[in-house]
Structures are given as structure tokens and as C-alpha cells.
Amino acid sequence: xxxxxxxxxxxxxxxxxxxxxxxxxxxxxxxxxxxxxxxxxxxxxxxxxxxxxxxxxxxxxxxxxxxxxxxxxxxxxxxxxxxxxxxxxxxxxxxxxxxxxxxxxxxxxxxxxxxxxxxxxxxxxxxxxxxxxxxxxxxxxxxxxxxxxxxxxxxxxxxxxxxxxxxxxxxxxxxxxxxxxxxxxxxxxxxxxxxxxxxxxxxxxxxxxxxxxxxxxxxxxxxxxxxxxxxxxxxxxxxxxxxxxxxxxxxxxxxxxxxxxxxxxxxxxxxxxxxxxxxxxxxxxxxxxxxxxxxxxxxxxxxxxxxxxxxxxxxxxxxxxxxxxxxxxxxxxx
Amino acid sequence: xxxxxxxxxxxxxxxxxxxxxxxxxxxxxxxxxxxxxxxxxxxxxxxxxxxxxxxxxxxxxxxxxxxxxxxxxxxxxxxxxxxxxxxxxxxxxxxxxxxxxxxxxxxxxxxxxxxxxxxxxxxxxxxxxxxxxxxxxxxxxxxxxxxxxxxxxxxxxxxxxxxxxxxxxxxxxxxxxxxxxxxxxxxxxxxxxxxxxxxxxxxxxxxxxxxxxxxxxxxxxxxxxxx
Numbered sequence: 001x002x003x004x005x006x007x008x009x010x011x012x013x014x015x016x017x018x019x020x021x022x023x024x025x026x027x028x029x030x031x032x033x034x035x036x037x038x039x040x041x042x043x044x045x046x047x048x049x050x051x052x053x054x055x056x057x058x059x060x061x062x063x064x065x066x067x068x069x070x071x072x073x074x075x076x077x078x079x080x081x082x083x084x085x086x087x088x089x090x091x092x093x094x095x096x097x098x099x100x101x102x103x104x105x106x107x108x109x110x111x112x113x114x115x116x117x118x119x120x121x122x123x124x125x126x127x128x129x130x131x132x133x134x135x136x137x138x139x140x141x142x143x144x145x146x147x148x149x150x151x152x153x154x155x156x157x158x159x160x161x162x163x164x165x166x167x168x169x170x171x172x173x174x175x176x177x178x179x180x181x182x183x184x185x186x187x188x189x190x191x192x193x194x195x196x197x198x199x200x201x202x203x204x205x206x207x208x209x210x211x212x213x214x215x216x217x218x219x220x221x222x223x224x225x226x227x228x229x230x231x232x233x234x235x236x237x238x239x240x241x242x243x244x245x246x247x248x249x250x251x252x253x254x255x256x257x258x259x260x261x262x263x264x265x266x267x268x269x270x271x272x273x274x275x276x277x278x279x280x281x282x283x284x285x286x287x288x289x290x291x292x293x294x295x296x297x298x299x300x301x302x303x304x305x306x307x308x309x310x311x312x313x314x315x316x317x318x319x320x321x322x323x324x325x326x327x328x329x330x331x332x333x334x
Numbered sequence: 335x336x337x338x339x340x341x342x343x344x345x346x347x348x349x350x351x352x353x354x355x356x357x358x359x360x361x362x363x364x365x366x367x368x369x370x371x372x373x374x375x376x377x378x379x380x381x382x383x384x385x386x387x388x389x390x391x392x393x394x395x396x397x398x399x400x401x402x403x404x405x406x407x408x409x410x411x412x413x414x415x416x417x418x419x420x421x422x423x424x425x426x427x428x429x430x431x432x433x434x435x436x437x438x439x440x441x442x443x444x445x446x447x448x449x450x451x452x453x454x455x456x457x458x459x460x461x462x463x464x465x466x467x468x469x470x471x472x473x474x475x476x477x478x479x480x481x482x483x484x485x486x487x488x489x490x491x492x493x494x495x496x497x498x499x500x501x502x503x504x505x506x507x508x509x510x511x512x513x514x515x516x517x518x519x520x521x522x523x524x525x526x527x528x529x530x531x532x533x534x535x536x537x538x539x540x541x542x543x544x545x546x547x548x549x550x551x552x553x554x555x556x557x558x559x560x561x
Contacts, residue, residue, distance in 0.1 A: 193377055193379040193380045193383065198380070198383070198384055201484075202463060202464070202484050231380075234376070234377045234380050235380065238373070238375060238376045238377075238380060238384075241373075241375050242351075242352075242373070245351045245373075246351040246352070248351070249350060249351035250351075270375075271375035271376075272375070274374040274375040275373070275374070275375045278374055
């Protein structure tokens with residue numbers, strides 16, 4: 001049996017996961033979430049928070065599984081993409097653990113990890129991947145050894161867009177209440193479609209124009225906030241589903257896997273259900289627990305990497321803030 | 335829904351993610367019905383807005399292209415509420431299928447003409463958005479440019495560069511044996527209309543675009559190349 005410890009620290013979550021290569025795979029899952037009192041993530045503050053919580057989190061993960069660090073086969077760490085100060089905390093700890101306990105160090109791409117944990121928990125086999133989070137909005141599929149990107153945002157990510165909008169109109173923080181984003185909540189009372197820009201360029205989406213126009217409409221008091229929320233939600237989600245549909249037509253895949261923190265929205269899910277049904281495709285949505293950042297996904301992808309001989313020397317394990325999904329070789333694809 | 339003149343014929347010849355193409359007869363002219371179908375996942379009002387505005391924009395661009403001398407199908411009818419464009423059916427061969435079987439001199443002449451047409455299009459402020467040899471039809475000695483579904487009005491060098499880059503990539507993927515010759519012919523035709531300064535600018539942009547990873551790797555995986 002192979003056991004891997006994984007460390008996630010790309011943004012607001014310091015996560016430690018333990019996985020093994022036999023069912024039920026997931027052994028331990030500890031998460032420490034940095035919650036800013038106001039505004040968005042402050043990278044330095046998040047990093048300080050991680051430094052404070054990291055030792056206990058690692059100890060807790062080991063203790064809850066009754067494993068000693070000696071019985072672990074490798075240390076995996078998310079080296080990117082993410083916020084530099086946050087990434088460096090996880091990377092430093094992982095390098096230290098690997099060196100001190102003489103374990104192989106496994107580099108993991110955070111985006112690949114979101115997809116691989118999604119495949120593990122949903123049983124999707126060869127899906128078109130729709131990755132939606134605070135920092136990422138892209139449509140990808142595994143073709144010839146890499147996740148190829150078929151469409152993405154040309155400016156801001158869907159999650160970033162939603163958070164910024166609700167913050168600027170005074171609905172947040174908190175951004176998510178009882179698992180429902182403030183945008184979805186506010187949109188529930190809206191009915192009217194207003195004149196705001198719906199931008200799909202080929203297979204790409206763009207949200208910055210919609211954000212500016214929606215905020216201007218709100219500030220000028222030209223419409224009810226509920227209707228603005230409704231229009232914004234309808235436009236943003238529909239544009240994503242539309243480019244996903246193009247991706248399906250393009251790649252000929254017959255599964256869709258929605259991963260990342262924004263996957264939790266039931267309204268987005270409804271739209272995906274309607275689209276996939278009309279094309280006779282299967283829809284898989286990663287459950288919220290594993291859709292958000294966590295250490296388990298890093299450990300799991302680390303395990304896959306380890307089995308295909310992908311390790312890194314600690315002195316070479318630099319963080320990569322802009323490590324694109326399509327730069328990573330996926331040896332387990334064939 | 336009832337589409338004008340579609341009761342007689344009606345063979346679906348292409349189903350895309352956004353629209354379907356039906357071969358029909360309109361005013362006794364063999365015609366293509368391009369219909370943007372409703373999407374069940376969009377709010378019905380939003381859906382109508384999106385489909386009608388795209389239909390309007392596509393029809394306008396085709397008309398403008400025709401008025402500046404580009405070979406495009408004649409538009410016979412536009413119904414914005416139905417998101418329908420009826421246009422002349424161009425009977426001929428896709429340039430994609432034809433090019434590899436022509437002798438180099440004739441192929442060069444055709445592509446030279448394509449270059450000139452694209453330059454005229456850019457001069458008029460139109461970018462095509464999906465400029466490949468699959469979207470060109472050879473008919474009665476002329477090359478027609480079709481499918482303006484992704485076209486837009488833009489004078490941005492970036493957008494023009496993407497047009498030419500897409501065309502170059504279609505040469506590389508389907509006509510790899512003669513790609514260098516054909517691209518040279520294309521650029522000569524382009525230069526003839528827009529001059530050497532515009533040519534150099536757009537070529538520099540194309541080089542820049544090609545150096546951005548995303549256009550080099552994954553985006554060359556078009557329909558025909560997927561495993």
C-alpha cells in the first residue's frame with residue numbers, strides 16, 4: 001500500500017490530506033480556512049495565518065489516521081498556480097518534511113488536482129472539464145497526454161467576478177451563506193432581464209465588461225438590485241454553459257465534469273443539466289466538500305504522480321504562481 | 335416554428351453547438367437556412383436577445399462584406415425574431431478538400447485571391463473569427479468565404495492577427511506539404527490590397543500570437559485533428 005501526504009496552500013485554505021492507493025482512498029482531511037474580516041484575500045495575512053496553523057494541521061492529519069510520518073511514502077505539495085506568499089508556506093513545509101524524513105517530494109499542479117479529485121469522487125471517466133473557481137474559469141479535456149484548454153476567461157474568473165460584484169454592491173462579506181453564494185441569493189428575487197452585455201468570443205468568455213456595466217447600473221440606480229443580480233447571474237452562467245457546449249461539440253466527449261468552488265451553485269447546475277440532457281451527455285458535479293480547495297486532492301494527485309515516477313528534488317521545488325494547467329504532462333492518461 | 339419556404343425541402347446538413355444549417359428552397363433558389371436554435375438553459379428573454387442580436391450582427395457583416403466586393407453568399411431573408419438567416423447556397427467544393435489536389439500554381443492563385451479578399455475584409459473593419467480553408471468554397475472559378483458566425487467589427491491589430499493566424503494554422507494542419515508556398519501566396523494577396531506596412535504589422539502580430547502558449551498547443555486541436 002502506498003500512502004501520500006498532500007499539502008495545499010495556494011490561496012485561502014491550508015489543507016493537509018492523507019490518501020492511499022486502495023479503497024476508500026481518503027484517510028485524512030484537515031483544513032484551516034483563512035477568512036478575511038473584510039475585502040478579499042490579503043496574501044501576506046493568509047500566509048501568516050498558514051504559518052500559525054500548519055504544524056497543528058499536519059499533526060492532526062497524522063493523529064486522526066493513527067499513522068506516523070515514517071509510514072508515509074511521499075510528501076506532495078501544490079507548487080502552483082496560486083498566490084506567492086501562500087504557496088511558499090506550503091512549499092517550505094513540504095521541502096522540510098521531505099528532507100528531514102527522507103521522503104520523495106512530489107510536485108502537484110493545483111488545477112490538475114481539482115480535476116483528478118473530481119474524477120475520483122464522481123467516477124467520471126473521460127470528461128470535458130469545466131473548472132470554475134475564484135481564480136480559474138476554463139474548459140479543458142484530456143487529449144494526447146495533457147489537459148488541453150478549449151476555452152477560458154479572457155479577463156477575470158467567474159468566482160472573482162461574483163465575489164467582486166456582491167462586495168461592491170454591499171452584499172458581502174460573507175460571500176457564501178449556508179452554501180449559497182450571495183449572488184444566487186440576491187438573484188432569487190429578481191425576474192427581469194436587463195440590458196447588460198453577454199460576451200462570448202468564440203470559445204472564450206469575458207466578465208470584466210459585465211462587471212463594469214452592472215456596477216454602473218446599480219450605482220446610477222437605474223434598476224432594482226434583485227433584477228441586476230438576476231441578469232448578472234443568468235448572463236454569467238449561460239455564457240459558461242454555452243462555451244462548455246461548444247467544447248463538447250468540438251471534442252466529441254460525452255461527459256461533463258464541473259469542478260472548483262463555484263460548482264456548488266444549484267442554479268449553475270440546473271443549466272448544465274439542461275444542456276447535457278439536450279446533448280445526451282452525462283453530468284458530474286463535484287460535491288461541495290471536494291469542490292473547494294483541500295489537501296486530499298493534492299495528496300491524491302501526488303499519489304498518481306508518484307506512481308508514474310514524478311518527483312522533484314527539494315532544492316528545485318520552487319513555487320510557480322502561473323503554472324498553467326496545459327503545461328503539465330499527464331502520464332496516466334494512456 | 336414555421337420557417338418561410340421550408341415546407342418543401344429541409345435536409346439538415348450541419349448541426350453546430352449554436353446553429354443548424356438546413357438545405358432548402360426559397361423563392362425557387364437553392365438556399366441555406368441558418369437557424370440559431372433556442373437554448374433551454376438560458377432565460378427565455380435572454381435567449382431571444384442573444385440569438386436575435388447575433389443573427390442581426392452576422393447578417394449585417396455579410397451584407398457589408400458583399401458591398402466591399404468579397405465573395406459571400408447573397409442574403410435572401412433575415413428574420414431576427416426567428417434567429418433565421420436564409421442565404422444563397424454556394425454549390426462547390428470546400429477549399430480544404432480541393433487544395434491538396436491542385437497543381438501548385440493554381441493553388442497559389444486561389445490563395446492569393448483569398449489573401450486579397452481577407453485584406454479587403456480587414457480594410458472594411460470586419461474580422462472573420464474562424465478563417466480556415468473549411469470555411470471557403472470554390473465555385474465557378476471563385477472562392478467564397480462563408481460562416482460569419484464568429485465575425486465581428488474590429489480594426490484591432492490583435493483581431494486581424496488572430497484571423498491570419500487561424501488561416502495559417504489551417505494550412506499547417508491540412509495542407510502541410512505546401513503550407514509555406516500557400517502562406518506566401520496568401521500574404522502577397524493581402525499585401526496587394528493593404529500595402530507592405532500593414533502586412534509587416536500583422537505578420538509581427540501573428541508571430542507574437544504564435545509565441546503565446548495557448549495558441550501554439552491546444553488550440554490547433556480542431557475537429558478534424560482530434561483522435
